[in-house]
Amino acid sequence: MPVDNLKELLENEETSEEQLREAVHQIDHFEIARLLHQLPPEEKVKVFQLLSDDIKKQEVLYETDIESRGILIEELGHENMAQFLEAMPKDEAVDILQEADLEVQEKILEQMVPDDAQTLKNLLSYKEETAGGLMSPHFNQVQPHEMAGDILMNFLRHNKQDHGTNFYVVNDYRELVGTFTLRDLLNAPPKALATDIIWEHTPQVHLDDSCEKVANEMDHEHISTIPVVDDQNVLHGIISFDDVLRGLKNTASEDIYTMIGASTKIDAFAQTTRSKIAARAPWLLTTFVGGMVSAYILKAFEFTLSEFSMVLFFIPFVLGLAGNVGLQGATVIVRGLATGDIQDDNLKIVIRSEVWVGICHGLIFGMVCGLLIVAVAKTLLASNPMLGLAVGLGIVLAVAMASFIGSLTPWVFMKLDIDPAISTGPVVTTVNDIAGLFIYLTTTTLLFSLL
Amino acid sequence: MPVDNLKELLENEETSEEQLREAVHQIDHFEIARLLHQLPPEEKVKVFQLLSDDIKKQEVLYETDIESRGILIEELGHENMAQFLEAMPKDEAVDILQEADLEVQEKILEQMVPDDAQTLKNLLSYKEETAGGLMSPHFNQVQPHEMAGDILMNFLRHNKQDHGTNFYVVNDYRELVGTFTLRDLLNAPPKALATDIIWEHTPQVHLDDSCEKVANEMDHEHISTIPVVDDQNVLHGIISFDDVLRGLKNTASEDIYTMIGASTKIDAFAQTTRSKIAARAPWLLTTFVGGMVSAYILKAFEFTLSEFSMVLFFIPFVLGLAGNVGLQGATVIVRGLATGDIQDDNLKIVIRSEVWVGICHGLIFGMVCGLLIVAVAKTLLASNPMLGLAVGLGIVLAVAMASFIGSLTPWVFMKLDIDPAISTGPVVTTVNDIAGLFIYLTTTTLLFSLL
Numbered sequence: 001m002p003v004d005n006l007k008e009l010l011e012n013e014e015t016s017e018e019q020l021r022e023a024v025h026q027i028d029h030f031e032i033a034r035l036l037h038q039l040p041p042e043e044k045v046k047v048f049q050l051l052s053d054d055i056k057k058q059e060v061l062y063e064t065d066i067e068s069r070g071i072l073i074e075e076l077g078h079e080n081m082a083q084f085l086e087a088m089p090k091d092e093a094v095d096i097l098q099e100a101d102l103e104v105q106e107k108i109l110e111q112m113v114p115d116d117a118q119t120l121k122n123l124l125s126y127k128e129e130t131a132g133g134l135m136s137p138h139f140n141q142v143q144p145h146e147m148a149g150d151i152l153m154n155f156l157r158h159n160k161q162d163h164g165t166n167f168y169v170v171n172d173y174r175e176l177v178g179t180f181t182l183r184d185l186l187n188a189p190p191k192a193l194a195t196d197i198i199w200e201h202t203p204q205v206h207l208d209d210s211c212e213k214v215a216n217e218m219d220h221e222h223i224s225t226i227p228v229v230d231d232q233n234v235l236h237g238i239i240s241f242d243d244v245l246r247g248l249k250n251t252a253s254e255d256i257y258t259m260i261g262a263s264t265k266i267d268a269f270a271q272t273t274r275s276k277i278a279a280r281a282p283w284l285l286t287t288f289v290g291g292m293v294s295a296y297i298l299k300a301f302e303f304t305l306s307e308f309s310m311v312l313f314f315i316p317f318v319l320g321l322a323g324n325v326g327l328q329g330a331t332v333i334v335r336g337l338a339t340g341d342i343q344d345d346n347l348k349i350v351i352r353s354e355v356w357v358g359i360c361h362g363l364i365f366g367m368v369c370g371l372l373i374v375a376v377a378k379t380l381l382a383s384n385p386m387l388g389l390a391v392g393l394g395i396v397l398a399v400a401m402a403s404f405i406g407s408l409t410p411w412v413f414m415k416l417d418i419d420p421a422i423s424t425g426p427v428v429t430t431v432n433d434i435a436g437l438f439i440y441l442t443t444t445t446l447l448f449s450l451l
Numbered sequence: 452m453p454v455d456n457l458k459e460l461l462e463n464e465e466t467s468e469e470q471l472r473e474a475v476h477q478i479d480h481f482e483i484a485r486l487l488h489q490l491p492p493e494e495k496v497k498v499f500q501l502l503s504d505d506i507k508k509q510e511v512l513y514e515t516d517i518e519s520r521g522i523l524i525e526e527l528g529h530e531n532m533a534q535f536l537e538a539m540p541k542d543e544a545v546d547i548l549q550e551a552d553l554e555v556q557e558k559i560l561e562q563m564v565p566d567d568a569q570t571l572k573n574l575l576s577y578k579e580e581t582a583g584g585l586m587s588p589h590f591n592q593v594q595p596h597e598m599a600g601d602i603l604m605n606f607l608r609h610n611k612q613d614h615g616t617n618f619y620v621v622n623d624y625r626e627l628v629g630t631f632t633l634r635d636l637l638n639a640p641p642k643a644l645a646t647d648i649i650w651e652h653t654p655q656v657h658l659d660d661s662c663e664k665v666a667n668e669m670d671h672e673h674i675s676t677i678p679v680v681d682d683q684n685v686l687h688g689i690i691s692f693d694d695v696l697r698g699l700k701n702t703a704s705e706d707i708y709t710m711i712g713a714s715t716k717i718d719a720f721a722q723t724t725r726s727k728i729a730a731r732a733p734w735l736l737t738t739f740v741g742g743m744v745s746a747y748i749l750k751a752f753e754f755t756l757s758e759f760s761m762v763l764f765f766i767p768f769v770l771g772l773a774g775n776v777g778l779q780g781a782t783v784i785v786r787g788l789a790t791g792d793i794q795d796d797n798l799k800i801v802i803r804s805e806v807w808v809g810i811c812h813g814l815i816f817g818m819v820c821g822l823l824i825v826a827v828a829k830t831l832l833a834s835n836p837m838l839g840l841a842v843g844l845g846i847v848l849a850v851a852m853a854s855f856i857g858s859l860t861p862w863v864f865m866k867l868d869i870d871p872a873i874s875t876g877p878v879v880t881t882v883n884d885i886a887g888l889f890i891y892l893t894t895t896t897l898l899f900s901l902l
Binding site for chain 2: 003004029030034037038063156159161165181182183186187212215218219220222224240241242244245246248249252253255256257259260261272273276277280281283284287288290291292294295296298299302309312313314315316317318319320321324325327328331332335339341343345346349353354356357360361364365368369372426430433437
């Protein structure tokens, strides 16, 4: 492996710079980007400086993890960094700026040519994983009355690789009129007008649309780039499939990290141990507080409990089952909302179905558990068979409550304009645990007092 | 909304077929596909039959949920279905067959033209979310000695939309020699040979590569289609960005559903309530059994516990914290493996870091909890301050164990050639709960016996 070879060379103090340069040259930019993550700061800089050309340096800057990039920015200085970003595709430059601290962001922008800085500032104003944040402002723009022959000649003469092979017809008000492909252009008679060859239907997305929505549109329409417009149908940029691929990967990771209450910022794995501990601690604090509240509740029930310690034995059971049922409901709904499978018109159907699924699971497992306890109460547990009824009913009610909370919170958060993904995270899980525990203990205590 | 309009028409018994047909005509195939999900079986069939042309019917069949499709297949009959699939792009036809029962699959294949059936059977032999399962066998194939002018003329004359605008140069042994784009072709002199215009480096993926790996390659190389080869470098097909978008969405959903122990089969939301209950019950059964084992463990410790009921109050605390810490470690590693951010060369670094993060969290929260109990032991709890030491140490050890289990299981599953994603599911979580409970109780009991 060339990467292992490079690592060995770096460890050996007698390696000449020429040998290192040669080794670096043999590795593609993506492997270099991954390697930087594993190297100590001074070696990150060393390897980066050995890269043979600016294109490769740009690619490595774009691909590497946030921490390595931070160190490189510090070492290169803001002016050099500004030059790199000016030379990069604008949508990639924005991604890099978005992941930098605000202060660093401003310092780099100050060093740029004002025009470029303004373009980037405009792009920075959109949220990261929306169509606005994903788009590039460069594309093949044509006027409605241009002729196919001229358009093709212009295209071939300028040959701008980063503009793609789709064409967007825009009128004097910068409104999107239609679109056609290079293939359409080749098949058109040279005298045909742009408006003659545009498609009947123009796929497009809005600046605020989510990455998943963009992906769905591109998938359904089978197009590799899609235009982005505002409320007035003014064309702002285009999104190409590779930006969407990256965006999809990031949003899926964020949804998954939200479930475990880790920092939702991408590349959680690239952080140092110390920053990981800090990033996840606030969420564990929720669990901590929840645990304390549970302890308090248990203490409040202590009097009853001491007489029926059996009730306590099933606490892990109740928490596990209720937690899982609630999480299942919340997750299915959150994921469905994210992928667009669930929308306003079927949201209620899905919520109702999820609540029912949870209640049925509560009934099934609560009854099985209750019957098991009744069966062995006398012989194994030396206690009243009614214990089974109490524990069973407690489980049924606790799981039903978890199912309600889990299935309804995504909808509540959506109405409050908060990302519903947090319904699958530690806060809701903890609330669920506490509610379940309280209901279970109240039910069993009440039933016991009736015995 | 045209969809609401159609729903009203369907509910009204006096609606004429002509009105319905008109309403269906106004809705695009994707909305129809979503609508089918919400309709009762007989109306699904009715709406489908009203679709104006076969292309639209194919698209709806492809986009709709598994259940609706099953009903449509039953109603259409296998012969009609075979005709639909023959007319569809092969990679989409395979997706549909893959989601059908084996029996239905065979019956449909029997009704097909033998050549088509054989192509589909070959594609079916690859796993669903691998390069082989995603690829289409149709692409622009050229010989090494063909000339640019001829290639362009052929391309324009046949104008096969589903072949894309990339060209693959293949030698007599069907080996992939290189690739170029329509843009390259236009820029080449008409007499240039195919081998003169191919790129220096040919991006490609292997039949067995995962969907994420394909996505990463396409993202890094900025190409919208990628060729798929076997060990002998023989070209089998190409994957286009829209297949990858869909594949990525599915694999991310599967990873998320695995975390909650729901059926990992896509479109969990589209299932009926009954099938949801059945699909998730086996996983909840794990939680059930785990809860029973926990109850058994608690019973075994009963003698000690009755004297120190305070220990019991912190059980939800221990389970919550240990569960969360273990899940965080497992999830970060599983997700990193899925996206390719974590590979063999940095896996150990990440595991070590994750274990440390977990241990540190255990130390922090265990100590805080222990100190809190010591502080209030005499006044509020009327118990021995040493209780704090015991509970605190129990938490530290339980969380550390959870961190080990969570961070190491993905690696163990990977070595056993099992999808590491299940490390984030209910089985490992349950094992973690039981281990945590056992360690916590053993630690506290031991310490108490020393007091």
